Amino acid sequence: MDGSLILFNILNPPVLFFFLGMLAVFCKSDLEIPQPLPKLFSLYLLVAIGFKGGYELQESGFSPQIAATLIAAIVLASAVPVYTFFILKIKLDPYNAAAIAATYGSISAVTFITASSFLEKLHITYGGHMVTALALMESPAIIVGLILVRVFTQSKDSEEEFSWKHVFQEAFLNGSVFLLVGSLVIGMLTGEKGWEKCNLSPKEFSTVL
Secondary structure, three states, rough: OOHHHHHHOEEEEHHHHHHHHHHHHHOOOOOOOOHHHHHHHHHHHHHHHHHHHHHHHHHHHOOOHHHHHHHHHHHHHHHHHHHHHHOOOOOOOOHHHHHHHHHOOOOHHHHHHHHHHHHHHHOOOOOOOOHHHHOHHHHHHHHHHHHHHHHHHHOOOOOOOOHHHHHHHHOOHOOOOOHHHHHHHHHHHHHHHHHHHHOOOHHHHHHHH
């Protein structure tokens, strides 16, 4: 493989900032981002991913091939947390096992951005609907993680009756999931007019994301 391609990916800003954060922890730096900002950044990222995914899906159309791709993405995002949970549960308690399993199942936006930049460097085109797959793959892992916690931490002596309705309500109305899916729907409904309202071109929006 061409060494310049590897260097291109390593020198990608999101990747470098990720390593900068790891370095800060390793060196025990007192670097700390004020609490309201991480929450704001997370919310902005969720809106950006969902909105762009909805727009790309509206632009590319909804063919059987795209539908099959999105279904496969959701299935994979749901399956990874399940088998990961049972492996981790050998050494960890259900809470930590479910949290880590959901992290493994939930796709990383940084990884997606790096992979898309790599493909662009190679001049390989990919469907815009893959951004929709990115948005859709965020939710299943979180939902599966919540279900695993509810199922495997339910005490036998607990007086509280287990309720699947409560589990799904908690999962689908979780703030992150709700915002992500809502932004996806808004992106699909508004389409090109939505981009114009944002005063950003799709390329500029991708750069911000």
